[in-house]
Amino acid sequence: MSLIVQKYGGSSVGDIERMENVARKAIASRDAGHQVVVVVSAMKGETDRLTDLAHRASHTADPRPRELDLLLSTGETVSISLLTMVLERMGAPARCYTGAQVRILTDSAFSKARIQDIDAEIIREDLSAGRIVIVAGFQGVDENGSITTLGRGGSDTTAVALAAALEADECQIYTDVDGVYTTDPRVVPTARRLEKVTFEEMLELASLGSKVLQIRAVEFAGKYQVPLRVLSSFEEGPGTLITMEGDNMSQGSMEEPLIAGIAFNRDEAKLTMIGVPDTPGIAARILGPIAEANIEVDMIVQNISNDGLTDFTFTVNKSEYQRGLDTLRELAGDLGAREVYGDTSIVKLSLVGVGMRSHAGVASKMFDALAAEGINIQMISTSEIKISVVVDEKYLELGTRALHRAFDLDDRSGQTVSVEGESAG
Numbered sequence: 001m002s003l004i005v006q007k008y009g010g011s012s013v014g015d016i017e018r019m020e021n022v023a024r025k026a027i028a029s030r031d032a033g034h035q036v037v038v039v040v041s042a043m044k045g046e047t048d049r050l051t052d053l054a055h056r057a058s059h060t061a062d063p064r065p066r067e068l069d070l071l072l073s074t075g076e077t078v079s080i081s082l083l084t085m086v087l088e089r090m091g092a093p094a095r096c097y098t099g100a101q102v103r104i105l106t107d108s109a110f111s112k113a114r115i116q117d118i119d120a121e122i123i124r125e126d127l128s129a130g131r132i133v134i135v136a137g138f139q140g141v142d143e144n145g146s147i148t149t150l151g152r153g154g155s156d157t158t159a160v161a162l163a164a165a166l167e168a169d170e171c172q173i174y175t176d177v178d179g180v181y182t183t184d185p186r187v188v189p190t191a192r193r194l195e196k197v198t199f200e201e202m203l204e205l206a207s208l209g210s211k212v213l214q215i216r217a218v219e220f221a222g223k224y225q226v227p228l229r230v231l232s233s234f235e236e237g238p239g240t241l242i243t244m245e246g247d248n249m250s251q252g253s254m255e256e257p258l259i260a261g262i263a264f265n266r267d268e269a270k271l272t273m274i275g276v277p278d279t280p281g282i283a284a285r286i287l288g289p290i291a292e293a294n295i296e297v298d299m300i301v302q303n304i305s306n307d308g309l310t311d312f313t314f315t316v317n318k319s320e321y322q323r324g325l326d327t328l329r330e331l332a333g334d335l336g337a338r339e340v341y342g343d344t345s346i347v348k349l350s351l352v353g354v355g356m357r358s359h360a361g362v363a364s365k366m367f368d369a370l371a372a373e374g375i376n377i378q379m380i381s382t383s384e385i386k387i388s389v390v391v392d393e394k395y396l397e398l399g400t401r402a403l404h405r406a407f408d409l410d411d412r413s414g415q416t417v418s419v420e421g422e423s424a425g
Helices: 016-031 046-058 065-089 121-128 154-166 199-207 215-224 282-292 318-335 354-358 362-372 393-406
Strands: 003-008 035-040 094-097 104-106 115-118 132-136 139-141 147-149 170-175 196-198 228-232 240-243 261-265 268-277 297-302 309-317 339-343 346-352 379-383 386-392
Touching: 003 016, 003 154, 016 035, 016 065, 016 132, 035 065, 035 121, 035 154, 046 065, 065 094, 065 132, 065 139, 065 147, 094 121, 104 154, 115 154, 121 132, 121 154, 132 154, 139 154, 154 170, 154 215, 196 199, 199 215, 199 240, 199 261, 199 346, 215 228, 261 393, 268 282, 268 318, 268 346, 282 297, 282 309, 282 318, 297 379, 309 318, 318 339, 346 393, 362 386, 362 393, 386 393
Parallel strands: 003 035, 003 170, 035 132, 094 132, 104 139, 170 228, 196 240
Antiparallel strands: 104 115, 139 147, 228 240, 261 346, 268 309, 268 339, 297 309, 346 386, 379 386
16 A cells, blocks of 8 residues: 655645545545545635734734744644545545644744654554544644744645655645646746656756745655655646656656756846956955855856956846845945946746756757847856856747747647646645
């Protein structure tokens, strides 16, 4: 008998009718001979509602973290209680647990706690008794007994951690979309659902803007080799399996697919310091204060020296752009820079695929496809399985579609898809 952990996000349990749909899926899995553990998020909008109440009650943008975590955890507690009642009414023996009751032990970093251990024995007993077990996502408990939360998207991490602790055969993440696509179908309607993708590729896609899965959950699944499957709560289908690289060979081929997908990130901004001395340590003198301001740097380019001077450019998240710009302006005088300027009208386009390891010419093909559309590349960054470029934001859709065609990623069935998308929660 196999064991499956299923996770359902806020939209999937948004009301009693949707909970009944979740219950039917869990019962169908049980009737198919599986032991089933269900992890659920708070009902859609509930976490935002509770956060707003906390701000109004405390008259501050930063309520006390311990009390805020306790408050926010109630959203998932409501969900597990109601879903268990629905299951019992539908004739399925079920029992629900909060993170503290299961003893999902975390550190004490409120609002972003890390899981340290899980006591899964109580769940195993219920499963052996034929019950469907419902566990609250997003929440845990520290060694002092204080309720903690895992941060936005933490229910994905709860599900994967439980799957690892229970040595589950598969962890199924149910959401608004029916799998992982070659790119956002809202930008490229002919985007194709991937049957399989590796943990490495999914980590890159998630870090580059895909919101299908939380990054921490994918990291956890890769570390403990928990097979993940992304499925739709509202449609039947095989979804997308996220697994080890050796398991990802396409049917009928001994080669990995060249490109898994195309990601893009609109939340990029570019900062440039012009005319700084081209001397050893200049990068540290620029980026040191940026790091001290707690600003995360992404891509970096330093131009070739001209008359002993160079230009230094890097990208940051758009939300940190103004702080970064102010920091550089404060540095400019000490470094003797001629000018500091920034640009928020950029976007990062990225190709992701483990197949790049064994194929030459991917970068040139990417650059040719963009050049054919008159798209100028401002910055380039590469890794073993990723190539990223920065271009003007007005070229986001044109560039994504051009790359999708160039690497033959379009759906051949002629069907197009339309998805709303549900942030990992």
